[in-house]
Amino acid sequence: MTGDLLNLEGVTKSYASGGLLARRTFNAVDGVSFALDASRPEIFAIIGESGSGKTTLARMILNMVAASAGAIRFRGKALATIRGRRARLDFMRQVQPIFQNPYEAFNPLKRVDRYLYATARRLAGVGRKEVDRVCDEALRKVGLSLAEVRGRFPHELSGGQLQRTAIARALISGPALLVADEPVSMVDASLRMSIVELFKALRDELGVSIVYITHDLATAYHISDRIIIMQKGRVVEGGDARTVLDNPQHPYSKLLKSAVLSPDNAGIDAQAATHASDPNTVPVNVRSV
Ligand SMILES: Nc1ncnc2c1ncn2[C@@H]1O[C@H](COP(=O)(O)OP(=O)(O)OP(=O)(O)O)[C@@H](O)[C@H]1O
Numbered sequence: 001m002t003g004d005l006l007n008l009e010g011v012t013k014s015y016a017s018g019g020l021l022a023r024r025t026f027n028a029v030d031g032v033s034f035a036l037d038a039s040r041p042e043i044f045a046i047i048g049e050s051g052s053g054k055t056t057l058a059r060m061i062l063n064m065v066a067a068s069a070g071a072i073r074f075r076g077k078a079l080a081t082i083r084g085r086r087a088r089l090d091f092m093r094q095v096q097p098i099f100q101n102p103y104e105a106f107n108p109l110k111r112v113d114r115y116l117y118a119t120a121r122r123l124a125g126v127g128r129k130e131v132d133r134v135c136d137e138a139l140r141k142v143g144l145s146l147a148e149v150r151g152r153f154p155h156e157l158s159g160g161q162l163q164r165t166a167i168a169r170a171l172i173s174g175p176a177l178l179v180a181d182e183p184v185s186m187v188d189a190s191l192r193m194s195i196v197e198l199f200k201a202l203r204d205e206l207g208v209s210i211v212y213i214t215h216d217l218a219t220a221y222h223i224s225d226r227i228i229i230m231q232k233g234r235v236v237e238g239g240d241a242r243t244v245l246d247n248p249q250h251p252y253s254k255l256l257k258s259a260v261l262s263p264d265n266a267g268i269d270a271q272a273a274t275h276a277s278d279p280n281t282v283p284v285n286v287r288s289v
Helices: 054-061 084-094 112-123 128-141 159-171 189-206 217-223 241-246 251-259
Strands: 004-017 024-037 043-048 069-074 095-098 177-181 209-214 226-231 234-240
Touching: 004 054, 004 209, 024 054, 024 069, 024 226, 024 234, 043 054, 043 189, 043 217, 054 177, 054 209, 084 095, 084 112, 095 159, 112 128, 112 159, 128 159, 128 189, 159 189, 177 189, 189 209, 189 217, 209 217, 217 241, 226 241, 226 251, 234 241, 234 251, 241 251
Parallel strands: 043 209, 043 226, 095 177, 177 209
Antiparallel strands: 004 024, 004 069, 226 234
């Protein structure tokens, strides 16, 4: 397929802040632009400290929150124009979320296979007789099987197994894009690399693109094709992951780099760079890098 899978142009999200008497607005996300090519599946990392706007951006890409300005297009269609149940379901089939905490994503009182079955039946429209096979296939793509998770409650699986199950669930509808918001930060450090390695396999074997949101530079360096670095809602630097992280230009990126680079350090985060702020930073259009 040619053209952009995902295209963001000047995407901004404003919120009100302050009390009634000192009301003002601030931009949680401020003029972010980038595009993913439909013909080249990739892992695109969005990196930044807490409060830099990553989750807000993810929620806009998932069409859970509307942008205040700018446009997000998926396969050429502006998300703002998606109306009605059918169009929403169609979008959800193609763009699936992976959330940070798998124990929050699954109700503790509900068996996890119920989620897989419901997704297969309702979202992917799988017939009753095919449900087991489809769920098993999705689980096998993440290194599990239906036999391993059938009848289990969330607490009966490890954090890593549960996050894999969440990824399997996201794969059932055959999405072209996964938006993974801090998908390994609640997973044991020893299992993180195996889950991010799984993203690489999904990219290479299934052709799925992944927006990987993280403050963990080690995993981002290890698996990403391209990255953007966000600070206070703005993109301060972006481009090829290795190029940016090997030779960062922005003071904030330089501090991030000084914190981590080895995959063995997969727990070090970006918070150390909190003070590398430069309020005069000009937003970067990643298309041009
Ligand atoms: N619904 C909202 N109303 C008001 N402010 C909000 C809302 N959602 C987010 N914010 C603010 O927007 C800014 C960006 O938040 P966001 O959660 O996107 O950052 P983040 O980079 O994902 O941080 P974290 O890693 O801690 O989740 C923060 O200052 C946050 O307080």
